[in-house]
Amino acid sequence: MRECRFGVVGLGMMGKEFASAASRWVHLQEDIPAPKIVGVSSATEKSLEWFRRSVPGIKAFTTEYRQLLAREDIDAVYIATPHNLHRGMCLDVLRAGKHLICEKPFGIDAEANRAIVEEARKHPELLVRCASQMIFLPGARMVLEWFRERRFGRILQIKMGFKHSSDINPLKPINWKRRVETNGEYGVMGDLAPHILLMALRAGVEVEQVYADLRNIVHTRPGPDGQMVPCDTWDNALLLTRAHWGEDEFPMEVEVSRIAPGSPNDWFIEVYGMQGSIRYSTEDANAVYAAEIRGVEQVWTKYEVGYTPVYRTVTGPLGTFGFSDAILQMWAAYLDQWQRNTPKESCMTPEEARRCHEILTAALISQREGRIVRL
Numbered sequence: 001m002r003e004c005r006f007g008v009v010g011l012g013m014m015g016k017e018f019a020s021a022a023s024r025w026v027h028l029q030e031d032i033p034a035p036k037i038v039g040v041s042s043a044t045e046k047s048l049e050w051f052r053r054s055v056p057g058i059k060a061f062t063t064e065y066r067q068l069l070a071r072e073d074i075d076a077v078y079i080a081t082p083h084n085l086h087r088g089m090c091l092d093v094l095r096a097g098k099h100l101i102c103e104k105p106f107g108i109d110a111e112a113n114r115a116i117v118e119e120a121r122k123h124p125e126l127l128v129r130c131a132s133q134m135i136f137l138p139g140a141r142m143v144l145e146w147f148r149e150r151r152f153g154r155i156l157q158i159k160m161g162f163k164h165s166s167d168i169n170p171l172k173p174i175n176w177k178r179r180v181e182t183n184g185e186y187g188v189m190g191d192l193a194p195h196i197l198l199m200a201l202r203a204g205v206e207v208e209q210v211y212a213d214l215r216n217i218v219h220t221r222p223g224p225d226g227q228m229v230p231c232d233t234w235d236n237a238l239l240l241t242r243a244h245w246g247e248d249e250f251p252m253e254v255e256v257s258r259i260a261p262g263s264p265n266d267w268f269i270e271v272y273g274m275q276g277s278i279r280y281s282t283e284d285a286n287a288v289y290a291a292e293i294r295g296v297e298q299v300w301t302k303y304e305v306g307y308t309p310v311y312r313t314v315t316g317p318l319g320t321f322g323f324s325d326a327i328l329q330m331w332a333a334y335l336d337q338w339q340r341n342t343p344k345e346s347c348m349t350p351e352e353a354r355r356c357h358e359i360l361t362a363a364l365i366s367q368r369e370g371r372i373v374r375l
């Protein structure tokens with residue numbers, strides 16, 4: 001088994017999450033080689049410091065990411081930078097012959113995404129994936145399991161979403177995620193929607209049409225010097241889609257918000273079917289509620305999903321699963337696919353990322369033109 005030598009570009013929250021996952025690889029009880037971070041790159045010298053202090057064994061620290069691509073001791077690159085940089089960086093990584101995992105949304109818009117996906121097709125020898133960890137939550141796994149086992153009967157409706165309150169304080173200072181130039185025209189959708197749409201796509205749901213209501217609620221925020229500056233991204237988005245799963249056609253609501261009173265961080269999915277229904281939300285992360293029809297009675301059952309990961313870990317089934325556990329599982333899936341080509345669950349594929357962009361682009365057109373957009 002080969003060593004998996006990584007370069008990391010972008011050393012903010014997600015760059016650090018990767019370093020944290022890599023450094024607790026012993027937590028996994030499976031024979032999957034650990035990622036080794038060989039080089040790191042970020043925009044400023046200051047942002048390199050945490051890695052110098054916290055991660056042993058890194059050989060290259062640079063503010064010029066192309067220096068990492070020139071190194072023969074780096075096989076794969078993880079990109080965790082602002083969305084406007086995804087396209088150029090991904091193309092450079094692939095052209096340098098390195099495996100790639102780039103954070104969602106995998107390009108700032110559909111055009112950037114298309115360029116990345118087309119370049120990836122030219123390099124079938126490289127493993128290319130988009131990072132999104134929520135499908136590795138045990139509750140999400142149970143929902144996917146129900147799709148695979150066809151337990152819903154005819155599907156009547158799906159409601160899904162990701163509700164945050166990260167921006168509920170109107171005086172929170174601006175950052176790159178609150179600007180169209182760096183975060184993209186999708187706004188909140190580029191940040192949160194891929195994490196939830198992947199559930200539908202992975203389950204085999206196809207979206208046919210989209211009607212969107214997008215809201216920019218806070219128009220200005222304090223800039224670096226305290227003066228108010230424009231905050232021009234969509235804060236909240238509600239997509240009413242028509243979708244199908246096999247023969248079943250139904251409405252699917254997708255709600256993503258950064259200003260969701262009462263919901264600090266709620267990733268949820270509800271599927272209603274003629275024979276069975278299921279509800280899962282990270283607000284009650286250990287519980288999945290499932291209803292099955294028993295004669296005239298409809299009985300909701302609470303299942304305690306506990307710590308039931310895709311890849312076994314030292315934590316037993318009665319533990320509680322969290323955000324960083326999902327990230328560790330996602331990385332295990334990436335490394336498993338790379339090294340053994342038999343992942344128990346794949347990370348988001350370029351094709352799945354492309355389909356997310358298709359839906360989000362339709363939402364932008366719908367908002368602009370006030371109409372339903374067919375895909």
Ligand SMILES: NC(=O)c1ccc[n+]([C@@H]2O[C@H](COP(=O)([O-])OP(=O)(O)OC[C@H]3O[C@@H](n4cnc5c(N)ncnc54)[C@H](O)[C@@H]3O)[C@@H](O)[C@H]2O)c1
Pocket residue numbers: 009010011012013014015041042043044047063065079080081082083085103104105131132133190191
């Ligand atoms: N999977 C998740 O749950 C999750 C959560 C948050 C963010 N994200 C995604 O991760 C990515 C990064 O988000 P974040 O929250 O870590 O952002 P962040 O602002 O915390 O970090 C961004 C990093 O990019 C670096 N950077 C900027 N320009 C650069 C350049 N030219 N070269 C190298 N580095 C550069 C910055 O120095 C910073 O370290 C985005 O795509 C975002 O959508 C994913």
